[in-house]
Amino acid sequence: MDAISxxxxxxxxxxxxxxxxxxxxxxxxxxxxxxxxxxxALMALIWLRLSAPDVALAEAAVGAGLTGVLMxxxxxxxxxxxxxxxxxxxxxxxxxxxxxxxxxxxxxAAAAAVAMVLERAPEGLAPLVAGTPGPMENxxxxxxxxxxxxxxxxxxxxxxxxxxxxxxxxxxxRPSPAAxxxxxxxxxxxxxxxxxxxxxLPVGILVAGYLWWxxxxxxxGAFQGGTVLAxxxxxxLVTAVVELPSPRWLVTRLALAVGLLAFLxxxxxxxxxxGAPLDHPSFAAKxxxxxxxxxxxxxxxxxxxxxxxxxxxxxxxxxxxxxx
Amino acid sequence: MILDALSVGLLLxxxxxxxxxxxxxxxxxxxxxxxxxxxxxxxxxxxxxxLGLVLRSxxxxxxxxxxxxxxxxxxxxxxxxxxxxxxxxxxxxxxxTR
Numbered sequence: 181m182d183a184i185s186x187x188x189x190x191x192x193x194x195x196x197x198x199x200x201x202x203x204x205x206x207x208x209x210x211x212x213x214x215x216x217x218x219x220x221a222l223m224a225l226i227w228l229r230l231s232a233p234d235v236a237l238a239e240a241a242v243g244a245g246l247t248g249v250l251m252x253x254x255x256x257x258x259x260x261x262x263x264x265x266x267x268x269x270x271x272x273x274x275x276x277x278x279x280x281x282x283x284x285x286x287x288x289a290a291a292a293a294v295a296m297v298l299e300r301a302p303e304g305l306a307p308l309v310a311g312t313p314g315p316m317e318n319x320x321x322x323x324x325x326x327x328x329x330x331x332x333x334x335x336x337x338x339x340x341x342x343x344x345x346x347x348x349x350x351x352x353x354r355p356s357p358a359a360x361x362x363x364x365x366x367x368x369x370x371x372x373x374x375x376x377x378x379x380x381l382p383v384g385i386l387v388a389g390y391l392w393w394x395x396x397x398x399x400x401g402a403f404q405g406g407t408v409l410a411x412x413x414x415x416x417l418v419t420a421v422v423e424l425p426s427p428r429w430l431v432t433r434l435a436l437a438v439g440l441l442a443f444l445x446x447x448x449x450x451x452x453x454x455g456a457p458l459d460h461p462s463f464a465a466k467x468x469x470x471x472x473x474x475x476x477x478x479x480x481x482x483x484x485x486x487x488x489x490x491x492x493x494x495x496x497x498x499x500x501x502x503x504x
Numbered sequence: 505m506i507l508d509a510l511s512v513g514l515l516l517x518x519x520x521x522x523x524x525x526x527x528x529x530x531x532x533x534x535x536x537x538x539x540x541x542x543x544x545x546x547x548x549x550x551x552x553x554x555l556g557l558v559l560r561s562x563x564x565x566x567x568x569x570x571x572x573x574x575x576x577x578x579x580x581x582x583x584x585x586x587x588x589x590x591x592x593x594x595x596x597x598x599x600x601t602r
Contacts, residue, residue, distance in 0.1 A: 372582070372583050372587075373586070373587065376582075379579060380576075383572075
């Protein structure tokens with residue numbers, strides 16, 4: 181059994197390195213993006229093999245899925261904007277490729293062997309988390325929201341900043357193509373896509389809610405649930421099943437910022453109840469964290485969707501308002 | 505024991521169909537044939553793998569989740585095949601004929 185796992189692991193590592201090289205070395209950008217997505221999927225499998233399902237979920241959803249979509253979207257915009265012909269791959273001698281692949285597999289096998297001989301790394305936070313009975317059964321959620329709350333707070337702030345930067349980068353009156361010409365308004369209009377997206381909405385909400393609730397004592401949580409919800413949102417927006425919300429609406433801005441606001445509120449509650457920000461008072465730690473995770477799920481979904489879909493065209497304000 | 509044998513059989517059969525679908529993707533002459541290989545063979549492969557795993561699952565919730573994943577993959581693959589074929593037709597790819 182061990183021999184089989186070793187073969188699988190070595191194959192996995194070799195394929196991951198090859199996918200990474202193909203993504204970096206390819207002259208055709210589309211090909212590079214495709215290999216980047218493959219690389220993300222393989223990385224998720226590696227995390228799974230390392231018994232880190234939380235990281236695997238995040239890698240598959242954000243690393244391969246959403247980042248891939250962002251890159252493909254960018255590529256589509258660049259090509260639409262400039263009508264550049266994709267660069268053709270220079271043909272190489274197959275012997276070089278085969279030799280390179282062999283060398284890589286050998287190097288991966290050597291790396292795997294070295295990794296197995298090495299001593300186990302120091303445990304880090306693990307013994308502390310395992311030895312401290314906290315409100316969260318899932319050690320990953322405990323670290324994210326109980327032990328290392330500041331890190332997560334800053335991550336949410338960075339996500340919001342990225343959205344704000346994206347919004348600021350669109351000059352007023354120059355709409356993003358994805359936001360103004362959704363798929364179903366183009367020639368792709370078809371009943372199947374609309375049906376699929378409508379069918380996906382309840383399932384996506386169910387899965388996101390499940391991941392959020394499950395995050396308390398098993399792999400899951402706000403980031404994974406939020407990404408699932410974001411995927412459904414993005415599909416609904418680009419297929420025009422729902423209209424794009426204007427960034428000027430208070431609801432839109434609130435949906436984007438509510439994660440950071442909720443986090444700050446929880447920090448304030450900690451400061452008031454036990455004298456330290458983000459130190460959850462013991463009597464309400466679990467409901468507080470669960471509620472925070474619920475709000476974070478929604479906010480992360482809104483932010484990720486805003487990053488991918490872009491900002492819709494906002495018509496210039498009416499002059500009567502500008503005068504004020 | 506019988507359950508184990510059945511499950512292994514189903515998993516192996518699933519892998520065979522995945523392999524067949526991949527060979528089709530690599531060897532078939534045009535985009536429509538390749539879609540055909542991918543959506544038909546791979547969906548059957550996934551179905552067999554899911555069935556094999558359902559037989560091994562220790563509680564009905566795991567089995568339910570597996571079946572949900574299978575249903576989602578089926579719906580997504582049908583929709584995407586439709587989109588790709590639609591795009592290929594509009595871009596003027598004519599179907600391969602002997």
